Amino acid sequence: MTDRIVEAYIGEYASGKSESAINRALELTRQGRKVNLVDLDLVEPFYTLRPLQKELSSLGLDVIAWKTEETLGLGEAGTVIKPAARWALRREGDIILDIGYGVEGARTLNLLEGAVRDPDLKIFAVINVSRPMTASVKDIVAEVSAMGRVDGLVNNTHLAGETTVELVQAGARIVTEAAAMLGLPVVATLADTKLAEIIGPADCMGNPVRPLQRFMPKAFW
C-alpha cells in the first residue's frame, strides 16, 4: 500500500465539486504533503479552478488548469483538455481531481492516462441536498447510480450565505441514508469554518466534518 492519495470529486452541476477538491487539497497541503490539484471540468468554463490558480498556487498547491490568456473563445469553443491534465496521475505527490458535471459522470476519468488501473484512486460524489435534482434520498440514489463508479459520498449541503447548522445536519441525514442504500460510505460533511466549529468533528450521523473555506464565489469567470 502506498501513502499516495488520489481522489476525484464528481457530482451534479453546481454541487460543489471544485470547492470540495480545493479544500481537500489544501487540507493535505497543511499536513505537509505535496499536492496536485487538477481541473478536469470539460463542460464549461464557469466556476472552475482557472480564475483561482494564482491564489491556490500561493497557498502551496500545484494547480493544473488553463490560464485565461492561454484560451481562445472561452465559453463558446468548449473546453480543451490541458495535456498536463491527461498525464496528471504520473505526477509526484497526492492528486486531487476536480471533474466537471455532465451526463458522462465518472467516465471523464477515462481521459486520464492510467486512471482505470490506478490502485489509489477514489471517486467521491459531492451532494448538496439544497439542489432540487438531489433533494431526496430517492433522487440521490438515482443520480449517483447513473454516475458510474463511485467510492463514497460527500455531504456538501448548503445555501451559500444562508446556510445553517440545521441545514447541514438535515443534509447529513439524507446523504447518509442514500449512502446506506448505495452501499457507500459518507467520506465527509463539508461546512463553512464557522458552522464546522459549532458542529464539531462529526455531524449528527457520525460522519467526519471538514471545515470549508469558500473559494468558488470568486471563480465565476
Added chain:
Amino acid sequence: MQIAPVMPKSWRVDNKPHKFCPGCGHGLILKCLGKAIDELEIQSRVIYGCDIGCSLLSWDFFNLDTVQAHHGRTTPVMTGIKRARPELLCIAYMGDGGGYSIGVQHLVGAAMRNEKITVIVANNTQYAMTGGQLAPTTLPGQKTETSPYGRDPGATGMPFQGAEMISAIAADGAYVARGSISHLAQLTGFLKKALKNQIDGHGFSFVEALSACPTNWRTDAAGTWEFIEKDMAGYFERGEIKVPGQKEATADA
C-alpha cells in the same frame, strides 16, 4: 346551363374559383391532395400549412385548419404542431424555393429526425411569385430573371435532386416519391400513401410534384405540357423512391 365542376369535399367552395393563374400546377396538386384527404377520411385531423411563394394563395383553399408561414418555415411550424399534438396530421406544402433553398435545412432536419409529418414540394423550376428567378431546380440553359443567359451549371450547379436527397437521408419508415401534374392518378396515389405513412406513424413522408408555371415560362398549353413531359422529365424522374418495408424502391413504380 352551368355545370358545377367536381371539387374534393375537403375544398372550400365558397372562395372558388381559386387565386392561381390559369394553367398553374398548384390547383391540380391541391385537387389531388383534396382527393387523397377525402379518400382517407381525415379532414377533421389534418392541419394544413402553406409557405410563402404562390403556395400562400392556398391559405384559405381547404376546409382545413391552416397556417400560412414564412418562406421555408412551414416545415418547422408543422413539426412544432405535430410534436405538441401527435394525433393531428400535419401537411407542409411549399414550392421548390421554400423546400430546397431557404428552408432546405428544415427539410433536412425533419427528414433526418423522421418527423411524422408530410411535406409536399411543388417543383416548377423557378421562383414564380417573385417574378421568375433561378431556383435550385432550374434546368441547365433555362432562362430566368436572374439567369438571363440561361442557367450555367458551371456557375450555379445542376437541378437539385430533392426527393433523392431526402430518400438518402431519411430513416426506414420514411416514404419518398416524385409525381407530376401530368399524371394525376399517380400523384393522388403518392399523396395518399404519404399521408397513410403519417397516419400509420411510420415516419417522414415526402412528395415532390412536378408542376407548371406557364405564366413565368411564357408557354401556351402545348408548350407547358412539353416542358413538363420532356424537359423536366429529363432531370426529374417520376416514381416512388423510398417505401417503408422496401429496401430500395426503383423509380417508375
Added chain:
Amino acid sequence: MSEELVIEEKRVFMTGNEVVAWAALAAGADIMYGYPITPQNEVMHYWSRLAPRYGKNFLQTEDELSAGFATAGGVMAGRKAFTATAGSGSVLMQEPMAMVEMMRLPTVTVVQQRGGPSTATVIYSQQEVALTTMGGNGEGMRVVYSTAGHQDLYDYTIKAFNSAWKYRFPAFVLGDGYQAKMREPLTIYEPEKRGITLLEPEPYVGREGKPGQDRPPAQYRNTYNLEEELYEKLMSDIRDFEKISAEIAEYESMHTEGAELVIIAHGIVFRAVGEAVSNLREQGLRVGGFRPVTLRPLPAAQIKDLVAGVKKILVVESAYGQMARLLKETACGAPCEIHTMFKPGVGIAAEEVEEKAKEILHSQ
C-alpha cells in the same frame, strides 16, 4: 409512466438556467423547442432531463429559426410551448417572432444575453435589449421582463407564460450569461399555492369537429393583400398593446422621493446599482435607484413622473445605451440632466457606480 409534479415550497441552491427549467415546469409548460447556444444550454439540459419524468416534451431543432417556428406551432396546437436562446441565436429568433407577433401567438422565449457582436464573450451583456424589445420587421408587440437574479428568473418565467396567454402577445424573459451561470439561493414554489392562477392554453388549430361542417376552418395567414388591410390589423394590435401596457408594466424603485440623482438600470446591473444607492445613502447623499422590470412595455407613467421631479439621472448599462434610447423616448422633453455609464459587454460593479454618482453630484 410520468410522475405528477410536486414542488415543495423551499429555499434551494441553483444556477439561473436551471431555475428557468424548473419555473417552466411550475408554469405548466408542455414542450420546449431549442437549439444549443451558450449561455442558455442548461435550460435545455435540465428541461430535457426533467421533461420525460413529468410527461413533457423536448425537441432539439436544426437551428433557432426552426426552434422559434416550432414553438409557434406548439402554441397553435394549444400547448404551452417555449424556447430559449442567446446572441446570434436571438438574431435568428427575430424571424419567427415577427410571425408570432403578427398572429398574436403566446410564445415564451428566454434570452440569456451575451457580448456581441462576437462569438464567445458569453457572460456580461445587456446588448440584446434592442433585439428583444423591438427586433423583427414589426412594431415590437412584445412583453419583455428583464430579470435581476434567480428569484426573478423563477417568478417572471412563470409570469411570462401567463402574460403571453392572457394578452396573446409573445413574452420574453431577458436574462444574461451572468444570471444563467450564477449560483444563488431562491425560493421555489407552486404558483397555485401562492394564489397565482395558471392560465389554460387553448388551441388555435385542431379543435374538435370537422372544419367546414361542424365549425368554420381556423385559418391563419401572415400575408396581407392591401396596405390598408395590414394597417388596420397592425393598428388594432397596437391599440390592444397600448391599452394593456400600464397593466403589464412593472418597475422597482428605491429612495427616488426627493432624490437629487436617480440611477436607472435594468436586469443584473441593477444589483450593482442597488448596492451603490444603499452605500451612497449611508454616506448621506440623496441618491435613488429605478429599475424598469418590463422593458417592453416600459413603465412609462413612472418614468415620466421620475424625470419630471429629479435634477439628474444616471443611466447604467452593460450596453452602449440600448435601454437609454428607450428611456429617452419616454422621458423626452424632461428638464433633467441625463448622464450615462455605458460598458457594452462588460460587468459593472457597485464601486464604479458609486464613484460615477459622486462625480455627477459634485459637478454643478
